[in-house]
Amino acid sequence: MIRVMLPAHLKILAKVGHEVQLEVADPVTQRRVLDELEARYPMLRGTMRDRDTGQRRAFIRFYACEEDLSNEPPDTPLPEEVRAGKEPFLVVGAMAGG
Amino acid sequence: MTGVRILVGTRKGAFILTADASRRDWKVSPPHFGGWEIYHVNGSPADPDRLWASQSSGWFGQVVQRSDDGGKSWEPVGNDFGYDGAVGEHLWYDGTPRPWEFKRIWHFEPAPDDPDTVYAGGEDAALYRSTDGGQSWQELSGLRTHPSAPQWQPGAGGMCLHTIILDPSNRQRIFTAISAAGAFRSDDGGATWLPINRGLRSAQIPDQDAEVGHCVHRIAMHPSRPEVLFMQKHWDVMRSDDAGGSWREVSGNLPTDFGFPIAVHAHEPETVYVVPIKSDSEHYVPDGKLRVYRSRVGGEDWEPLTSGLPQADCYVNVLRDAMAVDTLDPCGIYFGTTGGQVYGSSDGGDTWTAIVRDLPAVLSVEVQALP
Numbered sequence: 001m002i003r004v005m006l007p008a009h010l011k012i013l014a015k016v017g018h019e020v021q022l023e024v025a026d027p028v029t030q031r032r033v034l035d036e037l038e039a040r041y042p043m044l045r046g047t048m049r050d051r052d053t054g055q056r057r058a059f060i061r062f063y064a065c066e067e068d069l070s071n072e073p074p075d076t077p078l079p080e081e082v083r084a085g086k087e088p089f090l091v092v093g094a095m096a097g098g
Numbered sequence: 099m100t101g102v103r104i105l106v107g108t109r110k111g112a113f114i115l116t117a118d119a120s121r122r123d124w125k126v127s128p129p130h131f132g133g134w135e136i137y138h139v140n141g142s143p144a145d146p147d148r149l150w151a152s153q154s155s156g157w158f159g160q161v162v163q164r165s166d167d168g169g170k171s172w173e174p175v176g177n178d179f180g181y182d183g184a185v186g187e188h189l190w191y192d193g194t195p196r197p198w199e200f201k202r203i204w205h206f207e208p209a210p211d212d213p214d215t216v217y218a219g220g221e222d223a224a225l226y227r228s229t230d231g232g233q234s235w236q237e238l239s240g241l242r243t244h245p246s247a248p249q250w251q252p253g254a255g256g257m258c259l260h261t262i263i264l265d266p267s268n269r270q271r272i273f274t275a276i277s278a279a280g281a282f283r284s285d286d287g288g289a290t291w292l293p294i295n296r297g298l299r300s301a302q303i304p305d306q307d308a309e310v311g312h313c314v315h316r317i318a319m320h321p322s323r324p325e326v327l328f329m330q331k332h333w334d335v336m337r338s339d340d341a342g343g344s345w346r347e348v349s350g351n352l353p354t355d356f357g358f359p360i361a362v363h364a365h366e367p368e369t370v371y372v373v374p375i376k377s378d379s380e381h382y383v384p385d386g387k388l389r390v391y392r393s394r395v396g397g398e399d400w401e402p403l404t405s406g407l408p409q410a411d412c413y414v415n416v417l418r419d420a421m422a423v424d425t426l427d428p429c430g431i432y433f434g435t436t437g438g439q440v441y442g443s444s445d446g447g448d449t450w451t452a453i454v455r456d457l458p459a460v461l462s463v464e465v466q467a468l469p
Contacts (some may be wrong), residue, residue: 007157009134013158016163043161045176046159046161047159047161048158057158060158
């Protein structure tokens with residue numbers, strides 16, 4: 001079970017609580033987690049990744065295990081702690097603007 | 099009429115203001131989509147409880163929200179605004195070519211007779227249509243692929259398609275306006291487009307009479323006279339009596355002819371409203387006075403409307419989509435400011451009251467007369 005935490009605006013948009021739990025097949029990668037998240041909550045399509053290119057939006061960050069994974073290749077396996085459900089995968093709105 | 103509903107888009111959410119037909123006592127909703135930029139909220143003429151909201155953010159991109167109960171509840175619908183076919187290039191601010199890139203929806207124009215059909219104007223400039231209640235969007239790409247499009251350049255606010263007018267007497271005729279490309283007309287339902295900028299003169303471009311390149315801020319039409327158009331341009335208030343075939347300036351005695359919104363009285367096709375601001379570099383009203391100017395003769399001769407509006411120490415702007423008229427009698431006029439006030443007049447502009455004073459900066463105002 002993969003645990004995903006969303007920023008406040010996306011929690012409201014998807015009408016979810018503090019944490020989303022997803023079943024993601026191995027290998028658990030950033031792309032697979034986001035694909036599953038968007039499949040479960042279609043209203044999130046386009047809010048984290050560009051709909052056409054799949055590129056991360058400029059002011060979105062992906063963190064896990066106290067590491068910034070935002071610029072990791074999307075098919076790189078996520079840390080074992082995320083795959084095991086011990087640590088959440090964090091979708092974060094970057095500190096930008098006011 | 100049972101009442102009036104004002105749909106307000108702001109920098110930090112949408113608000114719905116409601117009153118009965120007397121338009122005296124207003125109720126202000128809590129924010130919808132708090133924290134998001136709401137460029138536009140508009141209602142379907144065919145079903146007034148069907149509302150569309152353009153919700154966007156620099157962080158999270160474009161979302162489209164639809165309400166089927168007059169704004170009590172909302173559901174996100176489709177937000178896939180692709181460009182049809184080859185993306186193409188337009189000119190960037192520095193004169194170099196740059197591929198079209200979708201940023202946001204500026205304006206929704208619901209079809210008059212079908213609640214599931216709505217047009218959307220985008221940045222970078224493109225016209226979209228949904229016929230399935232917003233689930234999917236198709237670009238009417240004949241506009242973006244017009245032969246002049248590689249020469250279009252963005253205005254200061256971006257290269258936005260901000261005005262969509264559906265001719266009520268001719269289903270095939272659509273008017274659009276793009277900053278800073280100009281005005282365009284389709285006579286075949288949006289398949290092909292004609293620039294309609296003859297008579298516009300813009301000192302800010304090398305060829306002042308160029309076919310495209312004019313910074314049109316807003317166009318307004320009275321539904322009973324669809325061949326007559328009024329335009330607030332970057333500078334100049336303009337009028338066309340031949341569906342945009344040619345334009346003439348009607349700025350007349352305005353204190354300044356720079357501004358953004360323009361609106362036509364619901365029952366008097368020759369009565370027009372503008373809100374002049376000081377200049378293109380000082381986007382606030384002149385002399386610290388918030389004055390709506392009204393012409394009752396279709397332009398040239400304008401009178402300031404000041405009763406109830408601040409006449410000292412006021413430095414707000416009224417953006418292009420932030421003025422609307424209702425269809426009651428007497429006609430109601432409403433506008434929102436960058437200072438967060440929404441003002442209303444229930445007597446055609448003679449007197450004004452602040453319906454609400456402290457909203458976030460207002461981006462858009464629409465009004466519905468509820469049956």
